[in-house]
Structures are given as C-alpha cells and as structure tokens.
Amino acid sequence: MAKHSSRIELSQSALASNIRFVREVVGSKSEIVMVVKANAYGHGTEQILPMAERTSVKRFAVASCHEAQEVDAVRGEDTSVVIMGILYDEDLEWTIERGIEFYVFDLARLREAAKTAKRVGRPARVHLEVETGGNRTGLAREELTEALKILREEKRHFRFEGLCSHLAGAETLATHFRIKKQIQAFETIRKRVQKGRLRPEKIHLASSAASLSLPEATYDLVRVGSAAYGMWPSPDIQNLYLSRTLGKAANPLSRVMSWKTDVMHVKPVKQGEFVGYGTSFEAPRNMRVAVMPLGYANGYPREMSNRGYVLIHGRKAPVVGAVTMNMFMVDVTHNPKVKVGDEVVLIGRQKGNVISLRSFSEFSSALNNEFVSRLPAAIPRLVVR
Numbered sequence: 607m608a609k610h611s612s613r614i615e616l617s618q619s620a621l622a623s624n625i626r627f628v629r630e631v632v633g634s635k636s637e638i639v640m641v642v643k644a645n646a647y648g649h650g651t652e653q654i655l656p657m658a659e660r661t662s663v664k665r666f667a668v669a670s671c672h673e674a675q676e677v678d679a680v681r682g683e684d685t686s687v688v689i690m691g692i693l694y695d696e697d698l699e700w701t702i703e704r705g706i707e708f709y710v711f712d713l714a715r716l717r718e719a720a721k722t723a724k725r726v727g728r729p730a731r732v733h734l735e736v737e738t739g740g741n742r743t744g745l746a747r748e749e750l751t752e753a754l755k756i757l758r759e760e761k762r763h764f765r766f767e768g769l770c771s772h773l774a775g776a777e778t779l780a781t782h783f784r785i786k787k788q789i790q791a792f793e794t795i796r797k798r799v800q801k802g803r804l805r806p807e808k809i810h811l812a813s814s815a816a817s818l819s820l821p822e823a824t825y826d827l828v829r830v831g832s833a834a835y836g837m838w839p840s841p842d843i844q845n846l847y848l849s850r851t852l853g854k855a856a857n858p859l860s861r862v863m864s865w866k867t868d869v870m871h872v873k874p875v876k877q878g879e880f881v882g883y884g885t886s887f888e889a890p891r892n893m894r895v896a897v898m899p900l901g902y903a904n905g906y907p908r909e910m911s912n913r914g915y916v917l918i919h920g921r922k923a924p925v926v927g928a929v930t931m932n933m934f935m936v937d938v939t940h941n942p943k944v945k946v947g948d949e950v951v952l953i954g955r956q957k958g959n960v961i962s963l964r965s966f967s968e969f970s971s972a973l974n975n976e977f978v979s980r981l982p983a984a985i986p987r988l989v990v991r
C-alpha cells in the first residue's frame with residue numbers, strides 16, 4: 607500500500623494510566639468495561655483492543671453487531687463483547703453462537719433470542735435495559751415484569767448478564783436534577799429485581815461522566831469510553847475534579863491519540879494575494895505558507911479554516927485560508943527553516959508545545975467524541991509506548 611497522508615499514534619502508557627485513574631475513582635468493586643464503539647472513538651478497534659487487554663480490561667461494549675464483529679475478529683480468548691444498540695434478527699444467531707452479550711429493550715427480541723438459543727444450543731447472554739427517564743431505549747415497568755417471566759420460563763436458554771440503564775447527559779452538572787431522578791428510578795427497579803428469584807450478574811448505569819462524578823451510580827460495572835481515551839466527558843466534569851482537588855493534582859487523564867503528517871510543499875505568497883480557495887485569507891505581508899497533504903475528507907475539519915493551528919519544529923503555525931477536501935495551508939513565515947517532509951503535529955505534543963483535542967471542538971458545536979469518532983478508518987494507527 608502507498609503511504610497514507612497522515613498517521614495516528616496511540617500511547618499504551620496513556621491508556622494504562624487512564625484506566626488506572628478510573629479504577630482509583632470507582633474503587634475495586636466495579637468492573638471497568640471499555641466502550642469501543644465507532645472504531646474505538648476513532649482510535650482504531652484493531653489496535654485498541656490488544657492495548658486495553660494488556661491493561662486488564664476484559665469486556666468491551668459496542669453500538670452494533672457490525673461493530674461486535676470487528677471486535678470479535680481481534681479479541682483475546684477471555685474477552686467478552688456487549689452490543690448496546692442495534693442488532694438485527696438476522697444477526698442474532700451469530701451473536702448467540704459466538705457468546706456475544708447484548709442489550710434487550712423489547713420483548714420481541716427476548717422471545718426471538720429464546721428461539722434462536724434453543725436452535726443454536728447455546729444460551730443467549732442478555733442485559734435487560736430498563737427505562738429510567740432517558741426515553742431512548744429501555745423496557746417499561748410492565749415490560750420488565752414480562753421479560754423477567756420469560757427469562758424464568760426459558761431459564762436454560764438465557765444467561766442474565768446484566769440489569770442496566772443509561773443516564774441522559776450526566777456530563778452537564780446543571781441538569782443533574784434529571785440524572786438524580788434517573789438514579790432514583792433505577793434504584794427502585796434494581797431493588798425490585800434483586801428481591802426476585804432471578805438475579806442479574808451485574809448492575810450497571812454509569813458511563814465516564816457518572817463514573818467520575820456520581821459514586822452512587824457506579825454499581826458493579828462502569829461503561830467507560832471518553833475517559834479511557836483521555837478525554838474529559840465535558841468541561842463540567844473536569845472542573846468538578848479540579849475543584850475537588852483544588853487544582854493540586856496534575857491532569858489525571860492523558861490523551862491516548864496523537865495525529866501527525868508532514869509538510870507537502872512550501873510556497874512564498876506576496877502581500878495582497880489570496881491563499882487557497884475563495885477570498886477568506888488575503889496575505890497581509892509577504893509570507894511563506896506550508897501545504898498540508900490532508901483536508902476535510904481525511905478528517906481535518908473545515909471549521910479549522912483560518913482558525914486552527916498545527917505544530918512544526920515545535921512552533922505553532924496557524925491555518926490560513928479554507929480547509930479544502932484534501933489540502934490546507936499554514937503560515938510558516940516566522941519559521942524559515944520549514945521544508946518539505948518536516949513532521950507536522952495536528953494533535954499532540956512537539957517539543958514544548960501541544961495541540962489539544964479540545965481545541966478542535968472549541969470552534970464548532972462538535973463534541974470531542976464527535977470529532978475523534980469521525981477520523982477516517984483509512985488513517986494508519988500505530989501503537990507507541
């Protein structure tokens with residue numbers, strides 16, 4: 607294969623220290639399940655799986671059966687996978703045969719699973735997801751009663767892996783009243799279910815934000831995405847941590863990802879000329895611009911036009927003009943030694959300087975998660991220490 611125009615480096619030590627931090631916060635009783643939906647938040651499932659397995663993560667969560675197959679192709683022997691979202695009936699047989707766990711939020715799915723498990727001769731490993739006020743997916747009260755009855759009647763064909771729900775935005779402290787209500791609703795359901803004859807293996811509710819801010823929501827297992835990759839779920843959660851530690855501790859989360867390319871071309875531009883498409887950037891003086899070999903088709907957001915920065919020789923170079931489909935330009939007038947082939951850091955550290963992931967979301971409505979999860983799968987990922 608020809609060389610790609612950029613590369614992503616993944617830090618094993620950063621991932622390990624993020625998992626260690628979450629472990630410290632949630633305590634030893636909660637299992638940490640790492641969420642690897644959306645190609646491991648754009649980091650690359652194929653590389654992240656073995657990296658996380660090395661840090662002792664034993665269970666991974668994905669959004670679809672399609673993603674579960676990607677994980678299944680690279681997982682180790684004692685690693686399990688949970689599908690939290692879309693699973694089509696036609697994929698149920700494969701899912702049960704491979705021992706993949708899955709969420710159930712409607713009764714038809716449960717009945718279908720019982721039939722398939724019977725045919726396949728292996729139990730369906732289910733997590734019952736219950737409605738607690740998120741109003742997305744989740745079994746209503748009466749449906750839960752019926753679901754538990756089905757699980758009891760078809761006991762041989764099921765493993766009751768979990769009872770769970772999802773909080774609707776624990777990232778935002780200002781709306782924690784809604785989250786507190788959900789936790790109360792979940793508590794009521796949990797108590798009722800645990801009084802019954804049939805008990806789930808694990809109770810779970812929290813994603814990163816709740817894991818780091820609501821100890822009462824951590825239960826037996828936490829589903830951690832953003833924090834594992836070194837991203838604070840939101841400024842609120844980061845600020846809460848800072849206020850609790852009074853800013854004394856260093857940032858306990860480390861970015862796992864760095865993104866790099868190299869200079870494709872360097873060109874002098876005369877004062878008064880425009881750079882790239884359109885007229886959004888007119889050279890205020892004689893300049894030198896460096897051309898980058900990637901654009902919005904390669905994951906570099908158009909929102910960075912005339913706003914973003916890259917690092918070359920450890921110095922910031924501002925984006926000038928519009929980010930186009932496959933190229934963009936940066937100003938290197940102040941950095942006369944820049945030449946074709948020099949390393950460019952799009953995200954990460956170079957000498958003393960850093961381009962943060964957050965700088966990508968500050969200019970647009972995009973969340974960190976949105977930006978990273980859209981990084982094209984075609985960019986090569988390499989694991990570094």
Ligand SMILES: *Cc1c(COP(=O)(O)O)cnc(C)c1O
Pocket residue numbers: 641643690772812813814815829830831832833839
């Ligand atoms: C994505 C997701 C998570 C992980 O969320 P983070 O905020 O990235 O930790 C947990 N649970 C469910 C159901 C999810 O969809």
